[in-house]
Amino acid sequence: MVFNNILILVTYASLILMIVGNDRRIKLASLSIVYLLTFIIIIQVWPVALASVKLISGWMGVILIGASQISHFEDKADPSLASKAIFQLLITALVWIVITAEAAAFNEWIPIPYTNLYLGLVIIAGGLINASVNQLLFDVIIGVLTLLAGFDIIYSSLEGSALVTGIFAIMIIFISLLSNYFSASQGEIAE
Secondary structure, X not given: OHHHHHHHHHHHHHHHHHHHOOOHHHHHHHHHHHHHHHHHHHOOOOOHHHHHHHHHHHHHHHHHHHHHOHHHOOOOOOOOHHHHHHHHHHHHHHHHHHHHHHHHHHHHHOOOOHHXXXXXXXXXXXXXXXXXXXXXXXXXXXXXHHHHHHHHHHHHHHOOOHHHHHHHXXXXXXXXXXXXXXXXXXXXXOO
């Protein structure tokens, strides 16, 4: 019980840093923490070897994205960041309140441990908010990878397939490589 509460609090903290933060290094560190949390949750229902594939592929994706963003780590201060951060924080809190209220009903439809379902839904919502509110490709890719990590928690609690794990790992790395390609081809500049 205490361990699950710690997982929930760390998930909230890392997602808030990812959604509200404006430093790309903090967002990448938050995504790394989300993948570590995904590993900790999945290891409770899967063997260590399969769960570690998820952790390694996620961290490889973070490294690939981080390598393409080295020249963009110095973000400039924007006067509208405070209002944007407040809006994102409020919308995130609202969505998480709805998830908290409805998670028990979802648990009747999806028969997995409650903590796995709850954290999966919270991470999906955080990724969806991050991908939909931001305009930079970097933030959208971080949001998509976060959304996929949340989906992975729920799906892995339902199905334990080595083939799906491999395909999912390739998909994470492929999305990260596409992010690098599109960042380079568009010449995205953090403004």
